Amino acid sequence: MTGKQEAAAKVREKKTELGVTWAQLAEAVGRPVAWTTSALLGQHPMPEREARAAVELLELGPDVLHALRLQPTRGALDAAVPTDPTTYRFYEVLQVYGPTLKELIHEEFGDGIMSAINFRLDVRRAPDPKGDRVVVTLDGKFLPYEW
Amino acid sequence: MTGKQEAAAKVREKKTELGVTWAQLAEAVGRPVAWTTSALLGQHPMPEREARAAVELLELGPDVLHALRLQPTRGALDAAVPTDPTTYRFYEVLQVYGPTLKELIHEEFGDGIMSAINFRLDVRRAPDPKGDRVVVTLDGKFLPYEW
Amino acid sequence: MTGKQEAAAKVREKKTELGVTWAQLAEAVGRPVAWTTSALLGQHPMPEREARAAVELLELGPDVLHALRLQPTRGALDAAVPTDPTTYRFYEVLQVYGPTLKELIHEEFGDGIMSAINFRLDVRRAPDPKGDRVVVTLDGKFLPYEW
Amino acid sequence: MTGKQEAAAKVREKKTELGVTWAQLAEAVGRPVAWTTSALLGQHPMPEREARAAVELLELGPDVLHALRLQPTRGALDAAVPTDPTTYRFYEVLQVYGPTLKELIHEEFGDGIMSAINFRLDVRRAPDPKGDRVVVTLDGKFLPYEW
Amino acid sequence: MTGKQEAAAKVREKKTELGVTWAQLAEAVGRPVAWTTSALLGQHPMPEREARAAVELLELGPDVLHALRLQPTRGALDAAVPTDPTTYRFYEVLQVYGPTLKELIHEEFGDGIMSAINFRLDVRRAPDPKGDRVVVTLDGKFLPYEW
Amino acid sequence: MTGKQEAAAKVREKKTELGVTWAQLAEAVGRPVAWTTSALLGQHPMPEREARAAVELLELGPDVLHALRLQPTRGALDAAVPTDPTTYRFYEVLQVYGPTLKELIHEEFGDGIMSAINFRLDVRRAPDPKGDRVVVTLDGKFLPYEW
Amino acid sequence: MTGKQEAAAKVREKKTELGVTWAQLAEAVGRPVAWTTSALLGQHPMPEREARAAVELLELGPDVLHALRLQPTRGALDAAVPTDPTTYRFYEVLQVYGPTLKELIHEEFGDGIMSAINFRLDVRRAPDPKGDRVVVTLDGKFLPYEW
Amino acid sequence: MTGKQEAAAKVREKKTELGVTWAQLAEAVGRPVAWTTSALLGQHPMPEREARAAVELLELGPDVLHALRLQPTRGALDAAVPTDPTTYRFYEVLQVYGPTLKELIHEEFGDGIMSAINFRLDVRRAPDPKGDRVVVTLDGKFLPYEW
Amino acid sequence: MTGKQEAAAKVREKKTELGVTWAQLAEAVGRPVAWTTSALLGQHPMPEREARAAVELLELGPDVLHALRLQPTRGALDAAVPTDPTTYRFYEVLQVYGPTLKELIHEEFGDGIMSAINFRLDVRRAPDPKGDRVVVTLDGKFLPYEW
Amino acid sequence: MTGKQEAAAKVREKKTELGVTWAQLAEAVGRPVAWTTSALLGQHPMPEREARAAVELLELGPDVLHALRLQPTRGALDAAVPTDPTTYRFYEVLQVYGPTLKELIHEEFGDGIMSAINFRLDVRRAPDPKGDRVVVTLDGKFLPYEW
Structure with a gap:
């Protein structure tokens, strides 16, 4: 089972490997770039069409497609006060x-x-x-x- | 001695009492409204001219004038995660x-x-x-x- | 200067002294009892008419009237996990x-x-x-x- | 050994895969939907009959059945203040x-x-x-x- | 206004000064000693008769009587993990x-x-x-x- | 290597599987039930005889026997304030x-x-x-x- | 009312003013220096004789005498991890x-x-x-x- | 790769299995017992000769030898306030x-x-x-x- | 009684009022500027001569002189992670x-x-x-x- | 997939095994030693040439090369207050x-x-x-x- 965090890690990895930008992903997905980035990082559920477009551009598998579509439990900071x-x-x-x-x-x-x-x-x-x-x-x- | 927190409290109180808005204060001070608000709430030191303009509009005393000019130790949240x-x-x-x-x-x-x-x-x-x-x-x- | 916390303390004290209930306060104020209670405890700003009705029933002064009308910074728990x-x-x-x-x-x-x-x-x-x-x-x- | 958290994760996964709703699960289990959801998320022990009905509808195995029946150590928030x-x-x-x-x-x-x-x-x-x-x-x- | 914490402090002080024990207070109040102690320390509201008995034995005033009768917001540890x-x-x-x-x-x-x-x-x-x-x-x- | 937490998890699992109670375990071990429960949950070191009796009743292996005998680092709450x-x-x-x-x-x-x-x-x-x-x-x- | 913290502050102040050492206080009190220091800092109750000896040497009043004799609620660090x-x-x-x-x-x-x-x-x-x-x-x- | 925590766990395990004491380890290592214990628990780097002596007595492998020699990042409490x-x-x-x-x-x-x-x-x-x-x-x- | 925090506040206030710099204070005190600043902010005890020089330049009283000479309990951040x-x-x-x-x-x-x-x-x-x-x-x- | 933390661990391990110093790594990389150390510990992204030089000197593989080049999420303390x-x-x-x-x-x-x-x-x-x-x-x- 691939959860939303694993999916986000795979997205980041493939994105770097293939040299794809968030802007290109947003264009493929057909949504604004900030929404697309948040969704691919696991903070929004993606409709099937959008998820499929991203997964195809990133040459990822159906487990990531499935994970991107799930309803997230949101919250991305690893501490109450971020260190980065x-x-x-x-x-x-x-x-x-x-x-x-x-x-x-x-x-x-x-x-x-x-x-x-x-x-x-x-x-x-x-x-x-x-x-x-x-x-x-x-x-x-x-x-x-x-x- | 009036510190920046006491000055901010007096600013809020007088502002409500006199029905003055942050926008009017900013106009009197001659600076953008967000900067003026932050400074009057104690998050920026105010130059003398600006502090004087605010204090006069708010009918406050020289202790507030003095406090508004001080260098602040910034940080306005009362907890790491705000409750309001x-x-x-x-x-x-x-x-x-x-x-x-x-x-x-x-x-x-x-x-x-x-x-x-x-x-x-x-x-x-x-x-x-x-x-x-x-x-x-x-x-x-x-x-x-x-x- | 009477803040919203001091006002809430005075409301509780007078309410007990006079034997007035939250339900009676709500009736006097003309709003639902839960809203009235929250507002008198300092979690909502009260319009002048409502604040005046409460203050009169509780025999409180203009400082409380003024405090009840202020915009609150909300958040009533004294710790992230309540102890009561x-x-x-x-x-x-x-x-x-x-x-x-x-x-x-x-x-x-x-x-x-x-x-x-x-x-x-x-x-x-x-x-x-x-x-x-x-x-x-x-x-x-x-x-x-x-x- | 499948604990209650792993069982909950499998329930969520199969539920999405099969397109089963919490309402349908509650009907199969014969209990109110909120109770059924809490129990399947690991916050209540399930009697055998109820656990079996859920496991069958979700096509899950005996390890999940066993886990659903266990007495839980309750508490589902991952932090004192939830981020979602x-x-x-x-x-x-x-x-x-x-x-x-x-x-x-x-x-x-x-x-x-x-x-x-x-x-x-x-x-x-x-x-x-x-x-x-x-x-x-x-x-x-x-x-x-x-x- | 005397709150429950101030009342508890006065109870402790007078109790030491007069050499009265919790057991004697409990007898005067007519309730078990642990209940009486908790109530006098501000963790339970006291009925008027019981509060009056304690206040008289401790030679305290009506403000303490009033405070002892109030509904408490409970929780007596000064930190999540006690240090004493x-x-x-x-x-x-x-x-x-x-x-x-x-x-x-x-x-x-x-x-x-x-x-x-x-x-x-x-x-x-x-x-x-x-x-x-x-x-x-x-x-x-x-x-x-x-x- | 089986630590005390893994041993405790195996004890709980086998106990449920075999339908053995803490009271029966205490009887087999020959110690009071609260002591036996704490020790099997990893909060006390067990002497060899007692550990062996528990392990035999629960049909567990020598790794659990070994773990039960170890000196524990005590402390069983998963947070300063327990959630269960x-x-x-x-x-x-x-x-x-x-x-x-x-x-x-x-x-x-x-x-x-x-x-x-x-x-x-x-x-x-x-x-x-x-x-x-x-x-x-x-x-x-x-x-x-x-x- | 002088609590143990106020008493400790007065002890420290007078001790500096009069140039008295902890060792001299211990000698006057007739107890080991570490015990005497802890007790005067409010972490132990002092018997009357010892408290009186310390109070006399430090030229303090009966309120401090009384406070030193009280049963303390112990714990002297101002944070879980000390900063000094x-x-x-x-x-x-x-x-x-x-x-x-x-x-x-x-x-x-x-x-x-x-x-x-x-x-x-x-x-x-x-x-x-x-x-x-x-x-x-x-x-x-x-x-x-x-x- | 064996880190200092894994090495410490293996030390503890073998020490119990072989019935070796910290005192015997200290003698073999040729250093005081408290230093030896801290070092074997991962809080000090061990020189090669000392590490080798300990590893031989405990019949451990070269990965533990290597880990014992590493410079540690110190700090052994699992929480700010220890629970044991x-x-x-x-x-x-x-x-x-x-x-x-x-x-x-x-x-x-x-x-x-x-x-x-x-x-x-x-x-x-x-x-x-x-x-x-x-x-x-x-x-x-x-x-x-x-x- | 003036503690080190009150003394620091008075130092800051007078320093601003008189237009004295930390560098001038250091020169008067005869110590490096960083040491002088730390000491006047209450993080080091000052010898009498140095404290007297600072107090005189700042036109402060003997209570501040006394406070500056006290041994501090160090630690100046108001939270584990500073907000300024x-x-x-x-x-x-x-x-x-x-x-x-x-x-x-x-x-x-x-x-x-x-x-x-x-x-x-x-x-x-x-x-x-x-x-x-x-x-x-x-x-x-x-x-x-x-x- | 090798993340920046795994890469840092491998760097430290190989560095010790081969007896390479941070200074030698900095020389090979052609950047100041503090920058090189931070980058190899995962707090800065490394340009390809620099990363390749480090990886070659340390005889590490392309997964580490890839990880060293990634944009980091910075923050290296394992607690708000460091214990080492x-x-x-x-x-x-x-x-x-x-x-x-x-x-x-x-x-x-x-x-x-x-x-x-x-x-x-x-x-x-x-x-x-x-x-x-x-x-x-x-x-x-x-x-x-x-x-």
């Missing part, structure tokens, strides 16, 4: 700007949250003469507290 | 999409990080007929691993 | 039945969650000859994962 | 409404708890024009503190 | 004999628990020529798992 | 009654502890018309603080 | 040599422990041409596991 | 006497630490009519804080 | 390069440690056309493991 | 001097951090008649907070 510096910076943003995010959401929308379910994100490069920038857009539906 | 639902959703994004952010940064930029120091963020409302959306933009300089 | 037996039993339900809840939601609704924001709950007594029962109803909008 | 968003929302309910549940139980019943042992739960869909709702009913015997 | 050696030994018993207790309860009673709600305990001295012994009796109703 | 409800109730007793146990030991014996080394425990059923009771007796030598 | 380097080295000894201590006790004495209750310790200077040495002697009664 | 009672008592000594050790070192030596690197320890039996005693001597070079 | 980004980067260095530091010390010096007691550190600016650099030098005596 | 004494001393430096580092960076550079990304480190031996010293240089670009 690339990932940690996002946690640091939360430590430094968490209350700011909360205040500005409440000021603009009232009491409620940005959904992380009805949600999409995007990572892009913004050219800058002083050094290009990573621009991450988090885009979630506002959900007001309603009884 | 509005804040938690950003932690959840990290749990579900952390490895995706890491993969896409590496694919686009190579080995390195999005700086959380040379960094700005923005929160805005995106109107949507199915329910308006919270759009948060994280924008940090890419820093490559260099020895 | 009445509260712990709900954590135990999560330890024993958490995966069951997840499976049954996915089987009935597909990939998504029960919202804890667009959400209401209710506690009632169900008479039973073998001993009356506590029946808690958790009722939240289903939110499907949507990109 | 579907499961986390129930923890969030406890963070936001835990003291409310405690107050309302004490107001209605006096000092005591809702049993999590003499207990049943149910998950159902409540149709709603603004979006169907997940309704979870927790139903436990009240146990008064008695010396 | 006298208390730690009971935790050590759980580390060494926890699975034994579980096995023997299941062998004798089937699937279920010893209630800690419908429960009493007793501490007594058993004379022994090799050194007197502390004998603690935990006595709780068996609660079978019932759906 | 049957085991948790004893932890809850400690949370609610820990300071009571400490006070009553000190009142009766002075400064010192109940030994968990020179110690025995017993679990028995006490018939009760309102529901039979689990009675656990903890019986340890009092050890006074002596310099 | 002088104290940490003893924790490091446990990390590096803990299993060695366990093996050598079992080899010499059989199954059991070194008591930390019937126990004394001593710190002395051992002159050494390569640098004087701290010699700490831990001396506790062996307690065999006895049922 | 024999080991825990040393942690308890630290909880109760840690500040005493610190005070007495500072009083005798000034600001600095007892080295745990330039360090030796010894465990011996002290006969005592009231029960023999475990005497552990910790002997480390004093290191003064020097800039 | 400036401090966190040093923790990150340990996460990424800890094993490298260990390997290179062992390769050059053999088994042992860099002392953090016989130790000094220095922070300086290294001009660089691509952006000036922070250069931190950690300089500790090598201590070989010696029995 | 050689590594712990660096954590202790952070506990004792963390705030000093922060103050001196801010005094010299203003608000910002020492980069741990644009960063190099070096370990060298400084001969000293009182005992040679470990000198570790941390050298990172200063990054000012910029919005």
Whole structure:
């Protein structure tokens, strides 16, 4: 039995071996690149057609196809506070700007949250003469507290 | 002696009492609203002119002015995993999409990080007929691993 | 300055002193009893009219009125795992039945969650000859994962 | 030797492979669906007849039958605070409404708890024009503190 | 406002000052000594008559009387693992004999628990020529798992 | 090499397969049932004669015999706070009654502890018309603080 | 009310102010220096005579006298792993040599422990041409596991 | 590849099988028994001659010889707070006497630490009519804080 | 009574108020700037002359003088993992390069440690056309493991 | 599939077997020794030429070559607080001097951090008649907070 973690490891391995990018996988799958990456890393269930497209491009077997389609138990950090510096910076943003995010959401929308379910994100490069920038857009539906 | 936490508490209290918004504070201060909010919540030191503008609008005293100018020891979460639902959703994004952010940064930029120091963020409302959306933009300089 | 925790403490104290019940407070406030209780314990901001009704019934002052209206930073457990037996039993339900809840939601609704924001709950007594029962109803909008 | 976790993994795998639902398993087993799901996920010991019915429907072997009948050591969360968003929302309910549940139980019943042992739960869909709702009913015997 | 912790501290202080024992307090209160001790330490709400008897014997004021009557939020350990050696030994018993207790309860009673709600305990001295012994009796109703 | 955990797992498995009880094992071994259970679960080293009697009754091999005789590194909880409800109730007793146990030991014996080394425990059923009771007796030598 | 922590703080303060050493305090008290130090730091209850001698030498008041006599709740580390380097080295000894201590006790004495209750310790200077040495002697009664 | 943990397990197993003691191993190795035990348990690298002597006495192979010679990453407790009672008592000594050790070192030596690197320890039996005693001597070079 | 934390807070406050730098304080004290800063922040005891020089320059009172001279209980992080980004980067260095530091010390010096007691550190600016650099030098005596 | 941890283990093993030093590996690879060590321990991705040079010197296979080239998820400590004494001393430096580092960076550079990304480190031996010293240089670009 191949679980979602084993499938993700095989995806990463084959992707490197074949020199396939996440962008190419996303194109083959026909979905945005961030969704495709998350799904192939085991954080979303993939519909059969999308899973099949990825598996074929990566020359993987039916066990991976099956695993990609399963409903995941989500949660990808190996510790409450991530140790990898690339990932940690996002946690640091939360430590430094968490209350700011909360205040500005409440000021603009009232009491409620940005959904992380009805949600999409995007990572892009913004050219800058002083050094290009990573621009991450988090885009979630506002959900007001309603009884 | 008024520390940055006490100053932040007084800012919040007066802001509510006087009905001043973060946007109005940012305008008075002459800086972006997210920066102004973070600084008033004690996560950035404020230059004298900016601190004075905020303190005057909020009818606060020189102890708050002094505290706002101090160099902070940053870190605003009261626990490693935040309990407030509005804040938690950003932690959840990290749990579900952390490895995706890491993969896409590496694919686009190579080995390195999005700086959380040379960094700005923005929160805005995106109107949507199915329910308006919270759009948060994280924008940090890419820093490559260099020895 | 009276914060939401101090306000909650005063509410509990006056409520006991005056012999007022949560049900009577809810009636005065004009909202369901579980919402009213949560709000008076500092987990929801109260609109002015509702806060005023509660404060008057409890013979409390304007500082409490002000605190009840503030936007809360939510989270009421004093530890990740609660120690009070009445509260712990709900954590135990999560330890024993958490995966069951997840499976049954996915089987009935597909990939998504029960919202804890667009959400209401209710506690009632169900008479039973073998001993009356506590029946808690958790009722939240289903939110499907949507990109 | 097949333990309860391995048995649960095999149940999930075969269930997906054969397209059997928890509801069908519950019908075959002759018990409520939430109980059946918990038991098959390893949180309750199954009597022989019930275990046999499930094993037959799922075309599993005697090792799984044996494992399902064993007395479990319960506890299904992989961390004190669950990371999966579907499961986390129930923890969030406890963070936001835990003291409310405690107050309302004490107001209605006096000092005591809702049993999590003499207990049943149910998950159902409540149709709603603004979006169907997940309704979870927790139903436990009240146990008064008695010396 | 005197909370249950302050009341417990005052009880301990006065008890030492006046040379009153827990046994004498229990006699005055008319309840078993372990129940009386727990209640005066803030882990049980006391009925008015019992609270009044204790308060009078200890020459304490109405604020303590009021606090003793309140419904407690239980949980007396200051850390998940207690540091005081006298208390730690009971935790050590759980580390060494926890699975034994579980096995023997299941062998004798089937699937279920010893209630800690419908429960009493007793501490007594058993004379022994090799050194007197502390004998603690935990006595709780068996609660079978019932759906 | 078979360690004490593997031996305990084999004991549990064979015990279930052969329908042998802990009481029968204790009788064969010639020691009290709680001691025998703890030792077979790996928390005490067994003398050769006792280990051999258990291994023979359970039709196990010399590797288990060897493992049962080894000096253990004790500690059986898989987390600081146990998650299994049957085991948790004893932890809850400690949370609610820990300071009571400490006070009553000190009142009766002075400064010192109940030994968990020179110690025995017993679990028995006490018939009760309102529901039979689990009675656990903890019986340890009092050890006074002596310099 | 002066608790044991406040008393310890006052002892330390006065001791520095008056230039009194722990050795002088031990002489005045008439007990070994390590016991005296522990007791004055709040980890042992002091008999009246000893407490009075210490309080007089330190020119402290009756509130400290009273606090020193109280039964302590022991445990002096402010975190599970101590941060102070002088104290940490003893924790490091446990990390590096803990299993060695366990093996050598079992080899010499059989199954059991070194008591930390019937126990004394001593710190002395051992002159050494390569640098004087701290010699700490831990001396506790062996307690065999006895049922 | 045999790591230091596997080597330690094999040492323990063979030692029991052959009935060899730590004292005999120390004699064969030609080093103190506590050092020898720590080294064979993987907390010190062994020079070739010493490792070879131990391996020969224990009839072990070259993989163990190789592993014993490796530089270790030290740290032998499986949790921050040890659960085994024999080991825990040393942690308890630290909880109760840690500040005493610190005070007495500072009083005798000034600001600095007892080295745990330039360090030796010894465990011996002290006969005592009231029960023999475990005497552990910790002997480390004093290191003064020097800039 | 002014403890070392209160003294540190007063030092920071006065230093900002008077516009005194750590470098000026070090010059007045006559010690290196890093030592002086650590000592004034409460991590080293200060000799009387040095403490007096600092107190005079900062126009502080005798309570601060007294506190600066006390032996500290060291440890300045408010959590095991620091949240402030400036401090966190040093923790990150340990996460990424800890094993490298260990390997290179062992390769050059053999088994042992860099002392953090016989130790000094220095922070300086290294001009660089691509952006000036922070250069931190950690300089500790090598201590070989010696029995 | 060989991951970066398995590759690091093989590197360490072969390095010991062949008697190759980190310095020799660095020379073969043509990069500084600290970078080479970190990369071979799995904390940096290695370019193909460098990885090939290391693999050839260590007589390892193409699976290690492949693993060394992969992008790592960084973080090498097995616990938040390291237990190995050689590594712990660096954590202790952070506990004792963390705030000093922060103050001196801010005094010299203003608000910002020492980069741990644009960063190099070096370990060298400084001969000293009182005992040679470990000198570790941390050298990172200063990054000012910029919005």
